[in-house]
Amino acid sequence: MRVRQVNSARYAGAVSEALWDRSRCSVAGTLAVIGEKWSLLVLREAFLGVRRFADFQRVLGAPRAVLTDRLATLVDQGVLRRVPYQAPGERQRHEYRLTQKGIDLHPVLVALMAWGDRYLAEDDDVPLELRHRDCGEPVHLALVCDAGHELSGAREVRPVPRGPGA
Amino acid sequence: MRVRQVNSARYAGAVSEALWDRSRCSVAGTLAVIGEKWSLLVLREAFLGVRRFADFQRVLGAPRAVLTDRLATLVDQGVLRRVPYQAPGERQRHEYRLTQKGIDLHPVLVALMAWGDRYLAEDDDVPLELRHRDCGEPVHLALVCDAGHELSGAREVRPVPRGPGA
DNA sequence: TCCCTGAGTTCGTGCGACGAACTCTGCCCT
DNA sequence: AGGGCAGAGTTCGTCGCACGAACTCAGGGA
Numbered sequence: 001m002r003v004r005q006v007n008s009a010r011y012a013g014a015v016s017e018a019l020w021d022r023s024r025c026s027v028a029g030t031l032a033v034i035g036e037k038w039s040l041l042v043l044r045e046a047f048l049g050v051r052r053f054a055d056f057q058r059v060l061g062a063p064r065a066v067l068t069d070r071l072a073t074l075v076d077q078g079v080l081r082r083v084p085y086q087a088p089g090e091r092q093r094h095e096y097r098l099t100q101k102g103i104d105l106h107p108v109l110v111a112l113m114a115w116g117d118r119y120l121a122e123d124d125d126v127p128l129e130l131r132h133r134d135c136g137e138p139v140h141l142a143l144v145c146d147a148g149h150e151l152s153g154a155r156e157v158r159p160v161p162r163g164p165g166a
Numbered sequence: 167m168r169v170r171q172v173n174s175a176r177y178a179g180a181v182s183e184a185l186w187d188r189s190r191c192s193v194a195g196t197l198a199v200i201g202e203k204w205s206l207l208v209l210r211e212a213f214l215g216v217r218r219f220a221d222f223q224r225v226l227g228a229p230r231a232v233l234t235d236r237l238a239t240l241v242d243q244g245v246l247r248r249v250p251y252q253a254p255g256e257r258q259r260h261e262y263r264l265t266q267k268g269i270d271l272h273p274v275l276v277a278l279m280a281w282g283d284r285y286l287a288e289d290d291d292v293p294l295e296l297r298h299r300d301c302g303e304p305v306h307l308a309l310v311c312d313a314g315h316e317l318s319g320a321r322e323v324r325p326v327p328r329g330p331g332a
Numbered sequence: 333t334c335c336c337t338g339a340g341t342t343c344g345t346g347c348g349a350c351g352a353a354c355t356c357t358g359c360c361c362t
Numbered sequence: 363a364g365g366g367c368a369g370a371g372t373t374c375g376t377c378g379c380a381c382g383a384a385c386t387c388a389g390g391g392a
Contacts, residue, residue: 024291024293025210025279025282025293025294026278026279026280026281026282026283026286026287026292026293026294027206027207027210027275027278027279027282028207028210028282029282029286029287030278030279030281030282030286031206031207031278033286035203035206036379037201037379037380038380040193040197040201041193041194041197044191044193044194047320047325048325052338052339053338053339053340054337054338054339057339062380062381063380063381063382063383064339064340064341064382065340065341065342065380065381065382066379066380066381067340068339068340068341069379089390089391090337090338090389090390091338091388091389091390092389093338093339094339101285103319103320103321104281104284104285104319105281106319106320106323107273107277107280107281107307107309108274108277108278108281109193110277110309111273111274111276111277111307112192112193112196112197112274113191113192113193113196114192114273115192115196115270115271115273115274116191116192116193116194116195116196117192118270119267119270120192120195120196120199121192125190126192126328127190127191127192127327127328128191128192128325128326128327128328129325129326129327129328130323130324130325130326131311131323131324131325131326132311132313132315132317132322132323132324133321133322133323133324134315134322135311135313135315137311137312137313137315138311138312139309139310139311139312139317139323140309140310140311140312141273141277141307141308141309142307142308142309142310143273143276143305143306143307143308144305144306144308144310144316145297145298145301145303145304145305145306146303146304146305146306147298147301147303149298149300149301149303150310151298151305153269153270153272154213154269154272155269155299156298156299156300157272157296157297157298157299157305158296158297158298158299159213159214159294159295159296159297160294160295160296160297161293161294161295162292162293162294162295202348203348203349204349218369218370219369219370219371220368220369220370223370228349228350229349229350229351230351230370230371230372231349231350231351231371231372231373232348232349232350233371234370234371234372235348255359255360256358256359256368256369257357257358257359257369258358259369259370260370
């Protein structure tokens with residue numbers, strides 16, 4: 001159907017840094033999986049319950065060919081699953097559902113959304129809010145350390161190199 | 167120097183959804199700002215302390231022209247600031263520093279990194295760890311609600327439409 | 333039988349990424 | 363003063379991907 005190698009940018013280029021090795025950074029690896037145009041928007045819709053090709057296409061307005069490619073990529077990265085289904089009176093079709101690996105991308109979407117709400121929404125016109133299913137209170141992302149402190153921001157974080165190159 | 171309009175995908179396409187209006191979603195807006203190739207990698211390096219053009223170029227290996235464009239975009243989006251500086255015995259140059267708006271993108275990077283660490287690092291070879299500057303404990307992202315509960319995952323979240331279209 | 337819809341595939345065009353080469357500026361050395 | 367050097371771009375040719383429109387294919391219904 002379609003050949004695709006994982007091309008991972010994690011191993012691109014001869015960097016040979018004075019600092020630790022940046023080419024293996026997980027950010028680059030993750031972007032190699034979901035960083036292409038439309039991928040994150042596809043996932044946003046998936047989290048909102050969209051499953052069928054036509055619905056993705058209609059809601060996003062992405063070109064069909066691109067959408068076909070992005071869905072296929074996400075499927076063979078294990079982020080989505082292609083599941084057959086049959087609506088009564090119709091022939092068998094496929095739908096795309098999040099796997100656990102895909103569900104675990106939720107914080108990425110939440111972080112993007114939170115930033116957009118803060119800096120791009122005009123006059124507090126936030127289009128979508130996340131609430132705790134149990135208690136109904138609004139939900140936000142927080143950095144917490146294993147000692148239980150909730151950090152106030154990036155300045156309280158210290159990046160520490162690890163692994164064989166340390 | 168370079169003209170750039172904010173082109174925001176937030177208003178693209180006539181969607182007219184049965185569900186709430188997806189075209190104003192903050193995820194798309196944020197991606198219009200930082201979703202281009204290399205932008206997030208530039209920010210990753212900025213968080214690790216990189217400030218000068220040549221250092222970005224050397225560490226990332228991105229083509230100069232692309233890097234020039236991405237830095238300019240991030241500057242006129244207000245994510246980076248172009249600051250003049252003068253090293254002793256050199257002529258005046260510029261460096262790129264995170265603004266508060268840029269620093270607030272930290273959770274996005276952390277979320278991408280966490281997912282990559284979980285799913286892409288072979289045999290737990292995590293290249294970089296984040297620790298609380300004060301207590302030294304490892305730090306992770308969490309969803310917490312305003313009642314103080316820490317949610318276990320995306321399934322405990324309910325998205326609620328808001329604003330004029332509700 | 334023809335038509336319709338969902339899910340693609342094909343195709344021509346054009347923009348954007350790429351790497352190499354060129355430019356411009358001001359400091360340093362001789 | 364002249365030449366070399368380095369940082370920060372800019373220019374250019376190529377090549378690939380994104381785009382939108384048109385085409386295909388399968389099955390169900392009128």
